[in-house]
Amino acid sequence: MKFLKTITFIVFLLSVNTIYAQQILKKGFLVACGDDKLFIIDPAKSNDNHTEIVWSWEVKNSEGLPKEYIPLLKSLDDCKPVMNNKKILVTSSSGATIIVNIGNKKVEFYAMTPMAHSADILPKNRIVVANSTHKDGNSIELYDLLKNEKVLFRDTLYSGHGVVWNAKENLLYVLGYKHLKSYELIDWKTENPSLKLVNSWEIPDNSGHDLSRIDDENFLISTHNSVFLFNSKIKSFTPFDLLKDRKDVKSLNYSHKTNSLVYTIAEESWWTENIYMVNPMKTIKLPGLKLYKVRKAI
Template sequence: MVATLTSRQFYFLTVITYSMTRFLNRIVFAAACLLLVLASPAFSQSIPKKSFLVCGDSKVLLVDYTKSRDSIPEIIWSWDAHQAMDLPEHFRTKLFNTMDDCKAVRGGRQLLVSSSSGAIALLNMKDKKVLFHASVPNAHSIELLPGDLIAAAASVQPAGNKLMLFSLKQPDKPLYTDSLYSAHGVVWNAKRQSLFALGYDVLREYKIVSGNGLKMVAKWTIPGIGGHELQPAGASGDLFVTEHHGTWLFSLATQQFAKIPGFPDAENVKSLGRDASGQYIYTIPEESWWTYHVKFHEPARKFAFPDMHVYKARWFGNGL
């Protein structure tokens, strides 16, 4: 005789299976992090060509895309602001609790990070030494400019809603600020020698003036509200822009916004990038502003980070 399950039994079996799967994923993730801590801190290995950064909570992770299996990420490097003893205590325990941007710079030797809890920093990849830190209200993005300058987007907050410019030689002392409501993204275009900044409903272009200031030279109204992500879209210098209701490609040649060919458009895309092969990396919130997954398109793939409130993910090689 073949036993059959009642609908109630089937429901409980489904719940138990889901819970066990999530529990096992957490164990694997924790084990990977433990092995990473036990590994040599010298970061002597070469960084895999196809790797990506993930940021959320107080952490930034570097993942080897090729060696990752199924939905389990192969974490090869990490930085936790709560363990960065070269940060002042207030920064370490209060201002880096919600990491929201991470960008590799200077050939991958250094890393820019920002936190909506109120801070930005520049650190070495190899020894994890913090080289620069500054207070930025509701920081949402950070960019390295020529002349040892750093730009930061300060989003909605009584002391925020502005673009800020710092010098690495003068930590926590802005050289320049400009009002920009809900500032969310900053990207430097080396070919054009311009800084692009994204706000609530506008994209702006700035030039460096006098070595320690910025001058706005152009602006465009974006096709939506709630500008969020701003990232380079390849060698052309074109830009990916996301807002509350969709994703866009901004052409510098035509100065027009268009839908991204082949990309599965969605609301509230928090991060979006594309590597040289044409594969997209992106994040979409599952709960409030965070997700437990990093997604890919062309080809499609998804990695789980069950113990992390992931905000953004970036190809490591973009912008180097």
């Protein structure tokens, strides 16, 4: 009887831990990355004097990651919540892309990706990565979540900085130095999938930096000198009023329903220690961290 009670208690603890793990990254929480660290932040409990960190992860303490990847993850630059907010898709400009399971903090995918700046999940658990200016970069690369390090497809993209999948259109949008492009999925049910270029648009300013999705047909693009709204239905770029003419915006997260905005700006060379919010208006600080991008769980 005592043995059965012990087993029952262990099962109970495991179920509680599973539930807790699923709740770590709630809708509206922020994922921030910089240096070799990831953080999940509760913005509602954060203010100018306090940052409510509910979860953190550091490369050197990770499980499931080959040791040779540690120096390739010293400068994390994008960290997207994926798979129902249970995992984080991470890129590093030092040369790698990984997926971290939030619940157990283990690395579940890894690949060497030169000067990686952004990534996204595509159907059938495939991963697309945008690589920036590097002798082996300037590209988008396609991977399978279950096949570490194996490139399935590659296309050129000068100064790749953004990738966003839009399920409504069944199109992938990618951002480079001077162009926004869209791709369709080809041979997706086979072992040899690829991407086919559908459209390419010249953006209104040089140095395309961040690409984020607002809804089924609206996207935000940051450049060196400003931020623009792109509408995929009418294929147009217009200034984004909340950050019009704002230079060096590194990441953007906007909800048109609440008119709320979360963003980062390069304030010390390419990095910052601050996360800025609009509606509600506040600044969240991560002192001592070379923060690059922040993403909002939806």
